[in-house]
Amino acid sequence: MLQRFQIARGSLREALRILEVHGLIRMKPGPGGGPVVSEVSSRDFGRMATLFFQVLDIRFTELVEARLILEPLTARLAAERHDPEDDDDLRAVVRRGFDAGDTAEWLRADDAFHTKVLSMSGNGMLTLFTHGLKDIFTERSSTVYVAHEGDHVRRAHAEIADAIIDGDAEEAERLMREHMSEYVRAVAEREPYLMDEVVDWR
Template identity: 30%
Template sequence: MKGRRQVANGAERRSRPVQVAEAIKDYVVEEGLRMGDRLPGEAELIARFGMSKGTIREAMRILEAQGLVKTRTGPGGGSFVHEVSRERAQALLGNYFYFRDLTLKDIYQMRRWLEPELAASLAGKLTDAQLSRLDAVVETYDHPSSDVEEEREQHIASLRFHQLLAEFARNELLGFVIGFMAQILSDLTIYRRLYEPANPELWEKGRAYQLELLDALRRGDADRARLVMADHMATAEQLMEGQEAEMLKRFLTA
């Protein structure tokens, strides 16, 4: 009856399958189900929510499309709670922004607010293994690029440094948002070819900031980490906007 009441009280404009899908999500939370736990069978869901077989199946398809349910066939099969990966969640969110005209200024406005706080929160908190992973990324662009392809790879690798920092965040929401912004910027860099022409100043200053940041993180100096990241974001925004202006100029004069 509880589930049936949840569906009946759903928003009038939502279809019945959507209402049932939301009610099933509520059920998962109320029962404390975790990834891999089995959901009730179809007959039980029909009885619980008082809906037709077709509505229940469509609700399950909705949840599967959202990545929240995994269905297996054969012996031991059924529907199971599934966890949406960070990569899938970012890809789905990226689809939302696909047709929206995001600008570099939009992205860097967020980065300048959030990334200095992330850096400060990680000072003195990273393990040797995590610091080694960050070191390894910076080492992949320890020299100026020799051609356009290497310039593109170095741009993407430098953003991977920030995605790694986001993965190490203690605050999962903060880490997710920053990682998503780095991915959006990475996609934008490729789509708009912002790695052309080669920009030695962007490479040199960006890498220098990252090395200085790593030093602050190792020493546990939160104030220094915050300041370095703030300067890094301000400089990166200025230089990336210069890249975009140069690309636009080349396009208009081609």
């Protein structure tokens, strides 16, 4: 790389360090090691975005407002751009949620559902940004659905999936907005202090 880009060793080292901090590469140690391209992660994107959010004094209530706009929009796009080849995968994700018996598994199932809907929107920018906001919020919030609440969320997921599969964009958007609003209300009731906190860099 020094020869290819005709740069000093210090410049190359600093460039690689920046890429590593942003989660775009990882440094493989030992003989034959060096920089390895990483899989793009919304979690890394979200983490770096929090640095800007902290400087701009952005509160969690503003992050939530953005999610309430973006996630219903992605559900609408998923229905409008519905590809029948995605149907089986979407149904499988919903069933996985219904089968989840513990909190950790339920959280994975919930993340899988929202990730699938985002990917079906057909917009990579919206998918990355919206999932990044979701990662930031869920990492800071300790509120999770349990018992009968979990059953309620599973039914909501199934209804949203049905609307997407039917190509009913208006219904998919409405159901996702209702679903997200219920979750936000639950967090606000159980963790009222969180909503007024600045989204800080961690």
